Amino acid sequence: MLKALLFDLDGTLADTDPLHLLAWREVLKPFGLEVDPLFYRKRISGRLNPEIVKDLLGWEGERAEAIIARKEALFRTLAQGLRPTPGLPELLEKAKAKGLLWAVVTNAPKENARHVLEALGLEPPLLVLAEEVGRGKPDPLPYRVALKRLGVGPEEALAFEDSPAGVRSAVGAGIPTYALLTGHPKEALLEAGAKGVLRDFREVSF
Known part of the structure; x- marks a missing residue:
């Protein structure tokens, strides 16, 4: 039952995925990574942030935490009127x-x-x-x-x-x-x- x-x-x-895509696109752009919908589905969607950053940039620890914090702050700014x-x-x-x-x-x-x-x-x-x-x-x-x-x-x-x-x-x-x-x-x-x-x-x- x-x-x-x-x-x-x-x-x-x-x-919310379109907003996450926009936020990741913005923070990863300076590193030469182009986040389009296919890239997002294959490399980002459904994964934990530390795994994403380690996979895409090879970063761990404080450096990774800083870019994750920037990305999530941007997402929350975008996520109004959901x-x-x-x-x-x-x-x-x-x-x-x-x-x-x-x-x-x-x-x-x-x-x-x-x-x-x-x-x-x-x-x-x-x-x-x-x-x-x-x-x-x-x-x-x-x-x-x-x-x-x-x-x-x-x-x-x-x-x-x-x-x-x-x-x-x-x-x-x-x-x-x-x-x-x-x-x-x-x-x-x-x-x-x-x-x-x-x-x-x-x-x-x-």
């Missing part, structure tokens, strides 16, 4: 009426996650941050932590993601997962293990 809905944040609750993915408010109302639990599971830094949730007017009962559990997606740990804290089994939950890394994380935790087509092609999401793809939450039915 379904007891909980688990949501990724960026690209799932709101289409709107939820169509169908999300209605889905959460249905979930509440059915007594379902829900949580947000994200690789986003805490400050960004709270900024986006506040902009969307959302207060999830549980927020699981990869940076606080020690490993990020595609590792299954963030979703395993969410299941444990909610007290539900993987077969009693549904996950919603938008990136192959996120899908692999949720599926790796044993959770049936649906993927939104906000940033990645259908084939890549299904290959990662998604049960199906959605244009938005208006296509969800219990």
Whole structure:
């Protein structure tokens, strides 16, 4: 029996990926890196910031933290007037009426996650941050932590993601997962293990 809905944040609750792309483009431009949509999908989307910076620039430690801080500050400046993915408010109302639990599971830094949730007017009962559990997606740990804290089994939950890394994380935790087509092609999401793809939450039915 379904007891909980688990949501990724960026690209799932709101289409924030275009803003992240713009922010990364701006901070990486001085280093000769051109961040177009294909580059973003392949090298950035769904990954933790330290991994991104190490991969693209070979930086770790304070130098990496400084450029990450610049990028995230720029993102928060851009992320004003965010709107939820169509169908999300209605889905959460249905979930509440059915007594379902829900949580947000994200690789986003805490400050960004709270900024986006506040902009969307959302207060999830549980927020699981990869940076606080020690490993990020595609590792299954963030979703395993969410299941444990909610007290539900993987077969009693549904996950919603938008990136192959996120899908692999949720599926790796044993959770049936649906993927939104906000940033990645259908084939890549299904290959990662998604049960199906959605244009938005208006296509969800219990």
